[in-house]
Amino acid sequence: MTIRHHPEDELLLQLAAGRLDAAAAIVLAVHAEQCPRCRERVRDFEALGGVLLDALEPELLAPAALAETLARIDGAATPRPQAAAMPAVRAQLPEGLPWPRSLAGCAIGPWRLLGPGLRWSRIGAPHDAQANLFLLRVDGGRQLPMHSHRGREMTQVLYGAFDDGRGQFGPGDFDTADDAVHHQPVVLPGSTCVCLASVSGKVLFDGWLARIGGALVGM
Numbered sequence: 277m278t279i280r281h282h283p284e285d286e287l288l289l290q291l292a293a294g295r296l297d298a299a300a301a302i303v304l305a306v307h308a309e310q311c312p313r314c315r316e317r318v319r320d321f322e323a324l325g326g327v328l329l330d331a332l333e334p335e336l337l338a339p340a341a342l343a344e345t346l347a348r349i350d351g352a353a354t355p356r357p358q359a360a361a362m363p364a365v366r367a368q369l370p371e372g373l374p375w376p377r378s379l380a381g382c383a384i385g386p387w388r389l390l391g392p393g394l395r396w397s398r399i400g401a402p403h404d405a406q407a408n409l410f411l412l413r414v415d416g417g418r419q420l421p422m423h424s425h426r427g428r429e430m431t432q433v434l435y436g437a438f439d440d441g442r443g444q445f446g447p448g449d450f451d452t453a454d455d456a457v458h459h460q461p462v463v464l465p466g467s468t469c470v471c472l473a474s475v476s477g478k479v480l481f482d483g484w485l486a487r488i489g490g491a492l493v494g495m
């Protein structure tokens with residue numbers, strides 16, 4: 277896995293300090309799980325120690341959630357049996373897709389149709405009922421509706437690849453987009469793309485059909 281797109285240090289620092297909402301923390305934890313470079317960075321930030329943590333007054337993520345997130349990152353180098361997920365969701369994932377350890381403890385919703393060749397599954401975070409976290413499964417050659425954001429969208433590619441005009445993103449790559457980004461990710465032909473994504477704030481789709489779709493899924 278050649279990872280070309282990494283989270284900024286600021287995000288990894290916020291992860292280490294427990295400053296992120298649960299959905300964002302899980303997406304970043306999955307990246308750190310798959311990316312030795314960022315795993316090391318998170319450990320570096322942890323090693324800065326209690327002084328930094330105290331100064332930042334972690335408040336968004338419950339202490340237990342942070343401890344579990346960091347424990348998962350620490351354990352990522354040790355292969356273990358994959359966490360169980362809803363069989364129906366797992367059955368429709370491409371073969372060879374490693375199920376992220378950081379999703380252990382999450383509730384995995386059924387696949388729902390969002391558009392032609394486009395399905396999503398809501399993921400319930402164990403410590404935050406409001407977490408806006410989901411899997412997206414998009415067929416090769418399909419695209420997401422053009423959209424922008426009021427908040428921050430984070431995406432971790434688990435399988436396949438997409439191009440949103442800003443660059444190409446493949447397995448292990450991380451992407452973040454905020455209200456300055458107006459983009460339309462297109463999945464490369466020939467392979468399904470599966471991403472884990474979190475959204476803070478609203479995703480603003482262009483066009484009435486896409487808007488209705490967004491409203492239906494609560495984005």
Ligand SMILES: [Zn+2]
Binds near residue numbers: 281283315
């Ligand atoms: Zn990385």
